Amino acid sequence: MERDVRVLWHPCTQMKDHEQLPLIPIRRGRGAWLEDFDGKRYLDAVSSWWVNLFGHSHPDINAALKDQVDNLEHVIFGGFSHQPGIELAERLTRLAPSGLTRCFYADNGSAAVEVALKMSFHYWRNTGKPQKTRYITLSNSYHGETLGALAVGDVALYKETYRPLLMDVITVPGPDCYHREAGESWEAYSRRAFTHMEQALERHAQEVCAVIVEPLVQCAGAMRMYHPVYLTLLRQACNRHGVHLIADEIAVGFGRTGTLFACEQAGIAPDFMCLSKGLTGGYLPLAAVLTREVIYQAFYDDYATLKAFLHSHSYTGNPLACRAALATLDLFEFQLTDRPPEPPLPQGEGRVRELKEASATMAHPTSNVLSNNRHLSRCMAEAAAPLQDHPHVAEIRQTGMILAIELVKDKATKEPYPWQERRGLTVYRHGLERGVLLRPLGNVVYFMPPYIVTPDEIRLMAEVAMEGIESATAD
Incomplete structure (x- = not known):
């Protein structure tokens, strides 16, 4: 210490x-x-x-990493590729909501949000709508602490100091169900709260690239929660107004909300899905941005058109991180097995010791x-x-x-x-x-x-x- x-x-x-x-x-x-x-x-x-x-x-993730480190620890991802990176992208696009067919790697959650923001802006520029330069976000939202991610967040503790450095965004009151009236259901309040978003889209759609939200739970914003119907209404409204939907599933993805991805509970697919945190089971930094084929195709052209997405990180698609992510996905796809025994607790831990010893040999349900x-x-x-x-x-x-x-x-x-x-x-x-x-x-x-x-x-x-x-x- x-x-x-x-x-x-x-x-x-x-x-x-x-x-x-x-x-x-x-x-x-x-x-x-x-x-x-x-x-x-x-x-x-x-x-x-x-x-x-x-x-x-x-033990399974450990074994995967031990095997990977003996074969390939890292290689430049520009012009080169590797099996763990390819296989992980294939599996993520299969597991994700329908239509998300392309995977772009980054290093962490904030970086994934930066990628999604830039891709959305650049898409509209490449398709002849350069006036679309702004973003809509929810009150009490959090999307990371790099400057772009911080700008589209709304937790004052993190944002206020750096406000002079940040781009201007449109912030609308969110569907935080903590504020519902006595006796009002989560669904009713979330529907009522959506009127603010609808009004913002009607007014600003021509200048807006995307709406960015944390599906179902605003984690860093004091774990405030809302009903899936809000996401359903938002997907419909983004379609009507020609605006992208960015789902920041960095904290809520991979089973945290009860489904593999939170968006599934609303039956929607966003235009961009940002993933990180649990992606590698907590082992190594890795993020992925999943997006649609139509967005990928807007960047696919001759070099001289300057439409390429020129964004990179030195450790993009790191093989060790990708292999940890594959091992993590394996644990979702196969049955849970007996929990491996853990070393005994030291003496004097009282209730903690009793529980630990009891659970060390406990098997989870198959x-x-x-x-x-x-x-x-x-x-x-x-x-x-x-x-x-x-x-x-x-x-x-x-x-x-x-x-x-x-x-x-x-x-x-x-x-x-x-x-x-x-x-x-x-x-x-x-x-x-x-x-x-x-x-x-x-x-x-x-x-x-x-x-x-x-x-x-x-x-x-x-x-x-x-x-x-x-x-x-x-x-």
Whole structure:
């Protein structure tokens, strides 16, 4: 820890906090658990920033990488290619919603959003509509922290400082169902909220390249959620007005919402789909932008026309990352098998030790990953249910394997706690003491565990979260 703070600058962190809140160096990970250098273990309830799908050090992904590194670690992707890159693109385009037939690789989620934004703009330029230069985005949205991605986001904490550097976008009120009226359904509120988008498209379609949304869950925006009907209406409206639809599935793709891709729940296919995070099972940086053949063809021409999409990253299509992604997709396509045993916990861990020892030999049901996730989602809902009546919990909301608990000062009015009080930090610190990694978003405590988590581990997450919430709201 002393060496770390002398040389490192960590992301999304006020480094001065670490004068009182020590960093935790992790020695290894096994399954849903992390272990520090003192032997203390932590249940990874947030999938290490939402990337880990099938647990740490998964034997199948490990084996795939060990094989790949002995054959090809990297090669320039301009003018050259390789088997993992080709096979991954083939599989992604087969799995994706209908019509997404082309795959462009990038390095991370923000880069994927940049690619989609540039492709949409460039498409309209190549097809004789250079006036289409703007983007429509939703309030409370988040799409990354590079300048283009930041511009189309709307979380002030990330965006406000850099506003002078950012392009101008059109932001419309989103379908965040936290704001629905008493007794109003998610679907009714999402339909009502869509009127803002319809009005924006009617007014601005001639100058707009694309609408960009996070399907179903605005993850960095405090895990706010909405009904699939909004996406259905949006797809129809984009078609009517001649505007592209960009689906940022970076955080919600690969089973997080209950279907492989969130767009499936609305029965739609976007014009661009951005993927990253869980794509490699949490092993290596990789992103993919899937798009339609008609968009690809708008760039396909003689060199002298200067229509080519001149965008690249040094590690585009890295073979190791592609191979990790293929191994991850294998885990979706085949049956879940017995969870490999993990090393025993050190003495003195109490309840955590008991659960860990019990779950180390537990086999998951022999079922499809997504159907098993539905079972785990129900376990999450049941485990968190006792908090429904807590005087400082405004809402418990859930979409698939994402569950969020909104802490407020006043339950009746939904008056939030002042952000300066950092109530979520109290929950975080309590979780670490009890061996559970919870990293609240402000005053929103959430669970987004790996898919190999067991029902007992879910109950532990909820138990520790409840204790932390009691401590954080005790005054």
